[in-house]
Amino acid sequence: MSAVLTTDALELHHDTPRGALRAVDGISLTIDKGETLGLVGESGCGKSTLARCIVGIQQPTGGQLEIEGVRPGKGRAMRLERARNVQMIFQDPSGALNPRLTVERIITEPLQVAGIGSRASRKEAVLEIAKKVGLSAYHLERMPHELSGGQRQRVSIARALVLNPNLLVCDEAVSALDVSVQAQVLNLLLDLQKELGLSYLFISHDLAVVRYISDRIAVMYLGRIVELGRAEDVWAGRLHPYTQALVNAIPDEAARTEDAPILEGDVPSPVNPPSGCPFRTRCPHARAACAETRPELRLVGTHEVACHFAEEIGAQVAAGH
């Protein structure tokens, strides 16, 4: 299978007065054609920064990035080439659409900028993609504020897909939507994937949504991937204490008992993160060794984990069942 996206030790460090901010700190991952990689983590873990590096609105400071086997370069031609391969949809469907343009104009813009087609053929292409995402000619004449949140997110999706990209980066794309509308958009994304053979990088803080839509899941903490594998392997066979904490934090019946373990404290600042394992300051299993060496992602059982004591934790979990 051919990879749509490959990153190798991708880094984005900013200089701040208090030291280097390691927003993205060595991320290596691949996304295959037609595959959904779910990226889950809390605010400040670097998942949005990673997305912005992939679509080219931020420049990584280290590592490699390949889209369709090509390293994206600068310059207008390369920018347009990248735009035809990777597109992105955002969390807030109202902020993602220019409030002064009609929906038709918003969806047409990518074609215009890329110089694709004539006026008439563009109009046709826009209507076609609009229908695919569940909008009609009526919606095309509206302004963004005349549409509901779900419809606006459909407009964003249509704008992103009108160039026929292979990879769609969805940054918290359903987080701002109501549950019933969220289901509509998730179903739409699944349908479009099947129809168009799209690959998704699906970023969310909501592990249940990520588990539902993803083929594989990557869990991020402080700029690094701490667990990576097939969705059900990561969900059911979770080995990293952070992934376990994320699952335990999902509010539901099980969390009603007050002795269920929950994570104390807050995510530390990505400026001068803890030495060794970045999670050790909140980890219930932390030991002296965790402060000394940083655990790298390694294969443990069914999938990859970045934890010195993954085997031991896995055995505890198995004994617990």
Next chain:
Amino acid sequence: MTALLEIENLRIGQGNNAPIVEQLSLSVSRGETVGLVGESGCGKSLTALSVMGLLAGNLGVRDGKIRLEGDEIQSLPQRKLRHLRGEKMGMIFQEPLTALNPVMSVGVQITEVLRNHRGMGRAEARTRAVELLRLVKIPDPEARLDEYPHQMSGGMRQRVVIAIALACSPSLLIADEPTTALDVTVQAQILRLLKQLQRDENLGLLLITHDLGVVRQVADRIVVMYAGSVVEEGLVDEVLDNPRHPYTAGLIAARPSGSFAEGAARLAEITGSVPAPADRPAGCVFRDRCKQARPECEARRPALERAPTGHAVRCHFPLAEGSPA
């Protein structure tokens, strides 16, 4: 036992426009957590604001009664309401950053409430403020008093907001989406804290949220709102395990569970979107999104029918008990 908070037939409107909330009745007793659930625009936050007497602009209570410990409060003058707001009711908002004054230290913001409402002296108020911060489990409370909101994390700020709400030992706490702006692991901490405080202080807690999981974890009773009115109400487990209103059932089924790649079912959608107050259909407000809708649903508006168990539903054709959600 008389209810701590009783809302009866509340109607909230903006100017002369169609009412945004109508026929809304609910009650919260001491020591009880009621989850008020609904999607954006259903009127759940307006309901909370009307209880606090904080409806702004040309929004106002048009009809109905709001009683706190038996006393009607919807017609009280602002001065008395302001007193009640501190003494008997506390409120927690979604965004802790905007709920706090950025140019005042946390300590000043807590002691101000105590000095205004309780007439405490400076030293006494400070001692009580430290107690309050300890109550909401802020580590090292003495040092934290002199910090400013921007120096704190989102979770710490929300704890401070809770401490301020609890400053005068109110009997009713209203929390409007208190964890929506927080990270999941921090949400878990705050939910647990709220539950503990509610039990230890014997509070009535009205928890407003869009998240059924949060209700399931924290609440004793659930009130489901759709397009301005209550569509279903009852004990949490009873309603969520046996939803009788198609909307409640739809909300439960729309929530992803399992992995689609591993064979989980396609999510059940509720088609369309919540209508604006002026566009609500005649008859049952949910009928144009309802799969079970029949001609009767258009003809007249269903009443909230209560079963002996306390499980109430506003539907002409409620789902059978025990039918799968």
Next chain:
Amino acid sequence: MTLTLFRRLLRHPSGLVGLLLLALVLAMSLTAGWLFPDGPWTMAGPPRAWPGADPRFPLGTDSFGRDLVASIFYGSRISLMVGVSAAGVALVVGIIVGAVAGYFGGWVDDTLMRITDAFQTIPNFLLSIAIVGIIGASIGTITFAIAIVAWPMIARLVRADVLRLRTYDFVQSCKIIGMSDLRIIFQQILPNCMAPIIVTASVLVANAIVVEASLAFLGLGDPNVMSWGTVLNIGRQELRSGWYITAVPAVALVVTVMSLNLIGDALNDVLNPRLKERT
């Protein structure tokens, strides 16, 4: 869009009054040549005729016997022209500097904002006087002198708005589709910050008219054109004996400036409807 804005302005009380007053001033400048074919400089009657003393000169004559009505009519042309063109130049410069500084940030922003600061630290009116004093008084240099002190305010206003808007996802999305920076600035961002610019523009025109009159009052006006300031300057020398010579152009100035401020207020209400609802 423009049409509906105009209609909504007409429905606003102060907008209506402002537009009517401005229309009056505009009518004066348009009919000046037709009503007074001899121009404003002709010594048409006896000097220092008080208003009402001679039915041919309802507002009287100045110390050279020139008809004050004609002076005011012709003067309105200069005042409006200088006001509009100075404001126009200031807007163009301010918008470009502010938008570029806000959008690109970094050293571009630092450099442009230090230049803006430099202009703002010098007292505005003194700078205008100095410029006119050095390069000489003509309509062109006066317009230039007024514009050069007015643009920094616009630049700051636009920069603040662009700083806010550039973080919006729709701007990010334009970058992702490969849109050029200039197109993003001028086609996507600027149309979204026109409201405060339009409001400020009306105040800017009023301000420019006052500065032009002030310069002329001090004798720094273009000697070849009749402006309200020119009349003020003539009146200044006769302030004790014939105060009406000063009062007539002063009233014209007040009416014009007031009409523009009323329009500005109305625009503010019309363009920010939410602000009004809250109060």
